[in-house]
Amino acid sequence: MRLHLQVGAATDIGQVRDHNEDGYLVDHDVGLIAVADGMGGHRGGEVASATALEALRVAFVAGAPIDEAVDVANDAVHEQSIADPNLRGMGTTLTAGSFDDEGHLVLGHVGDSRAYLARDGELERVTTDHSLVEELIQAGELTPDEAERDPRRSMITRALGLEPSVVVDIIELDLRDGDRLLLCSDGLTTMVGEDDIASLLAEEPDAATAADRLVDAANAAGGVDNITVVVIDVVGDAASPESESESESESESESESESDERAAERPDGVAHEPADDAEPRTRRWFGLRR
Numbered sequence: 001m002r003l004h005l006q007v008g009a010a011t012d013i014g015q016v017r018d019h020n021e022d023g024y025l026v027d028h029d030v031g032l033i034a035v036a037d038g039m040g041g042h043r044g045g046e047v048a049s050a051t052a053l054e055a056l057r058v059a060f061v062a063g064a065p066i067d068e069a070v071d072v073a074n075d076a077v078h079e080q081s082i083a084d085p086n087l088r089g090m091g092t093t094l095t096a097g098s099f100d101d102e103g104h105l106v107l108g109h110v111g112d113s114r115a116y117l118a119r120d121g122e123l124e125r126v127t128t129d130h131s132l133v134e135e136l137i138q139a140g141e142l143t144p145d146e147a148e149r150d151p152r153r154s155m156i157t158r159a160l161g162l163e164p165s166v167v168v169d170i171i172e173l174d175l176r177d178g179d180r181l182l183l184c185s186d187g188l189t190t191m192v193g194e195d196d197i198a199s200l201l202a203e204e205p206d207a208a209t210a211a212d213r214l215v216d217a218a219n220a221a222g223g224v225d226n227i228t229v230v231v232i233d234v235v236g237d238a239a240s241p242e243s244e245s246e247s248e249s250e251s252e253s254e255s256e257s258e259s260d261e262r263a264a265e266r267p268d269g270v271a272h273e274p275a276d277d278a279e280p281r282t283r284r285w286f287g288l289r290r
């Protein structure tokens with residue numbers, strides 16, 4: 001059976017930050033979906049996420065497999081950070097999935113954004129955070145519950161763009177009709193527990209509404225960070241020419257990052273710098289994310 005995707009996406013500044021450094025990409029034409037969460041002083045964070053997503057898309061459209069496309073995105077962010085002193089030290093997470101019409105998913109993953117698979121009523125995390133608290137969990141020094149409340153939970157151990165090369169986790173999954181995939185930034189998962197994410201995904205059938213409701217839940221819980229959510233429903237097609245053209249026409253205008261109306265709420269960036277601008281601009285390993 002051929003499969004196609006129904007995708008709902010939302011990005012939101014949250015309740016505390018004064019600009020949105022997250023971004024997402026949904027390109028139905030090539031089957032590429034990604035979330036990025038930027039970091040860096042001045043405009044660095046949002047430049048890093050936007051640069052990574054665009055470089056990823058261009059490389060993937062040109063035929064690069066996902067691991068190479070993530071490498072290209074790393075180069076693009078890194079080179080720009082070297083070229084512009086205002087952007088020095090910027091970086092971004094990137095969790096990117098490529099889908100074919102037989103349901104084969106290849107994820108490339110760097111940082112602490114996440115991918116989850118909801119299947120048969122269970123929600124399973126399919127990425128591993130590249131974060132300090134995740135390393136402490138692996139070492140037996142923190143329990144997952146303690147990690148959720150740990151003040152160091154936003155410190156990441158791997159990000160795109162900080163170095164000339166980056167180690168990319170590659171995860172492959174065979175998706176089935178009825179599967180639902182979630183890609184999200186940590187602004188969702190630090191605010192909303194996995195049980196609540198699972199229930200909301202289970203009770204809301206529409207992907208776009210589910211994405212909006214997850215963002216609303218993170219904001220209701222405090223919204224201390226930017227929040228980005230992409231919900232991807234895997235739907236079986238009857239193998240007829242009509243359903244094929246339907247699934248393609250539905251995809252037309254979505255191949256652009258941050259096209260959601262919530263993204264329009266971003267400030268234009270001229271007015272003022274954020275209060276935490278005094279923080280060092282270069283945050284590398286274990287850098288505290290804004």
Ligand code: MN
Nearest residue numbers: 037186187225
């Ligand atoms: Mn974040």
